[in-house]
Amino acid sequence: MRLSRANLDRLPSGIRRPAYDRSRVTPGIVHLGLGAFHRAHQAVVIDDCLAAGAPAWGIIGASLRSPDTRDALFPQDHLYTVAVRSAEGTDHRVIGALVGSEVAREDPARLIAKMADPAIRIVSLTVTEKGYCHTPQTGDLDERHPDVVHDLNNFDAPRSAPGFIVAALARRRTQGHAPFTVLSCDNLAANGHTVQRIVTQFAALRSKDLGKWICENVAFPCTMVDRIVPETTDADRAAVSTTLGMHDAWPVMTEPFTQWVVEDRFSAGRPDLAAAGVELVTDVKPFELMKLRLLNASHSALAYLGYLAGYETIADTMRDPNFARLAASVMEDAAVTLTMPAGTDLSAYRASLLKRFANPALHHRTWQIAMDGSQKLPQRLLGTIQDRLRRELPIETHALAVAGWMRYVTGSDEQGRAIDVRDPLAREFAGLARERGPVAERLAPALLGIGKVFGPLGADARLREAVTNALGKLYAQGARRTVESC
Structure with missing residues (x-):
């Protein structure tokens, strides 16, 4: 038996599950980089926001390359388990904040369209440092990066995170929609400022006017994220599935500690992150x-x-x-x-x-x-x-x-x-x-x-x-x- 919406009621009583009606949840966030860290960190916070009565902040996750996470979670209605491990034992919680998933390289046009939807107010990222196609020492876009070269010649079929962000923002500008907030959750120095520089530099190579519009209208808050999330092993999958009494193809393992500090600067609103434990500050x-x-x-x-x-x-x-x-x-x-x-x-x-x-x-x-x-x-x-x-x-x-x-x-x-x-x-x-x-x-x-x-x-x-x-x-x-x- 597979973990799914139809089987939630069959979970053991000690397993925490979504405390809201998932059928009412609509997407307000697109997240690039659908890996273990996001699913153990930001998605848990958004799950708490949904439980507090904010159904318009569901997440569409997008893997930039591999279909593995999508293939594991789609048959489970995108439900998965977060197993919090300590010396005292393991607590299990099923997360329902993820309402859809995409594999960017399979259909880049579809992902751009979803990011351009005015219902999406935040595009967040955990693509690791190398996913920004930049030079870490300077924080500038690496114009010779193969994905950047490709994306500048294939504007509507990008491969990189900056390419997708710029393509979606350009479409929203053309259609007269307000821009989304770009929320980096990666370990970059001054990540919001760095990603703003990378994205505007990329956009300016395509159109100086577009680069200027993004610089003047799009918020790029700085953030600090902290939670240790090891790689999930087959033994982890087996242990979680035994506890659930049903199969979870891709749970995530983590520790009890979690921290998220966010500069409170958003282009198009945000959920009540503070109520979910996020520290909102003016200087990260x-x-x-x-x-x-x-x-x-x-x-x-x-x-x-x-x-x-x-x-x-x-x-x-x-x-x-x-x-x-x-x-x-x-x-x-x-x-x-x-x-x-x-x-x-x-x-x-x-x-x-x-x-x-x-x-x-x-x-x-x-x-x-x-x-x-x-x-x-x-x-x-x-x-x-x-x-x-x-x-x-x-x-x-x-x-x-x-x-x-x-x-x-x-x-x-x-x-x-x-x-x-x-x-x-x-x-x-x-x-x-x-x-x-x-x-x-x-x-x-x-x-x-x-x-x-x-x-x-x-x-x-x-x-x-x-x-x-x-x-x-x-x-x-x-x-x-x-x-x-x-």
């Missing part, structure tokens, strides 16, 4: 930097160095007291670069992160977090390094994390086994690794010279020395001994 930047530099930076350090040390998950890595100390050191070094609103307790936040990382019920793989490092390092590690150098503070801890990334992207682990490096620049990394070999004095400067990742910072002699020394230690004694001695 302090919270964004706090999360990027404390949570994401330490997560990346644990991922690269933990993977090299042979640890499969973050919780496994945190059981090693030396790696737990490394994570705390990354946070401590980053904390001095932050200026937070009055009343913010950074010490308590750091303590909560260490506890969350050590959650034994979350199987968050180091390999999963290690993906797309070229897109993540500027926001997570390099900003702190730059600020500490400016203050003439030591950078050895963050340099070790960067060196761990370098050792990882060579594509070979400490036992000589191949690493499945998933990154837009993976070929470039592999080429440099072959050319320079496992010699820190040759490899570190070559990787630091990749402008798309490091920009001018890569030429800083202090950074080069610190990273080269750290990479040399990783080659000489391995990740475990290096972390133990740092």
Whole structure:
């Protein structure tokens, strides 16, 4: 028996389910990037809004490439389970906020039409950093990106997130409809401002007037999102289905903690997000930097160095007291670069992160977090390094994390086994690794010279020395001994 609207009444009494009439829900949001994080985070908030009596805010989810999520959820009337895991046990909740799904590349015209519908007032995104087709160091559109080149020549059949947004906004402008809000929920620096720049630059390449109209009329609020959402495994599916007494093809696993901070600036209205636990603020930047530099930076350090040390998950890595100390050191070094609103307790936040990382019920793989490092390092590690150098503070801890990334992207682990490096620049990394070999004095400067990742910072002699020394230690004694001695 499959999870579906017809079978909701057959769920065990302890399973929370949609507390509203789904037949009355109409879409008000199109979400690009129908992955696990969105379904465990924003969709849960919208589910609460629907339960509070706001039926016009259902979500149409769109996968930009793969049909897998749509194929799993469509037979279930787009219902799915969020399993919240902690050391005390697992709570299960069926989410009903998703009312439809699309696969963008199968029928781009249909997705554009749905985004152009005036009933849609928000287009939100979780497409990961690489999905914005930009240069992370500058925040500008990468005009040579293959998807950007394609979309500029196929305006009504785009592939990229910026291409779909611009095509839909152009249609709304032509039809005389108000624009929707573009709400990025990805870990980009100043994500609202960055996405506004990317989208308006793309639009201006098509039409300067369109770019100007978007710049003047479309709201791009900044956001900060926080919830750990590991990849769903077959064992997870089996466990959830056993608990439900029916099959759920794609549940999502997560932790009890969740946070969403949003700049309260919308083009065409919004649901009552505050009532659903969202923090609405006038300036997101302090919270964004706090999360990027404390949570994401330490997560990346644990991922690269933990993977090299042979640890499969973050919780496994945190059981090693030396790696737990490394994570705390990354946070401590980053904390001095932050200026937070009055009343913010950074010490308590750091303590909560260490506890969350050590959650034994979350199987968050180091390999999963290690993906797309070229897109993540500027926001997570390099900003702190730059600020500490400016203050003439030591950078050895963050340099070790960067060196761990370098050792990882060579594509070979400490036992000589191949690493499945998933990154837009993976070929470039592999080429440099072959050319320079496992010699820190040759490899570190070559990787630091990749402008798309490091920009001018890569030429800083202090950074080069610190990273080269750290990479040399990783080659000489391995990740475990290096972390133990740092």
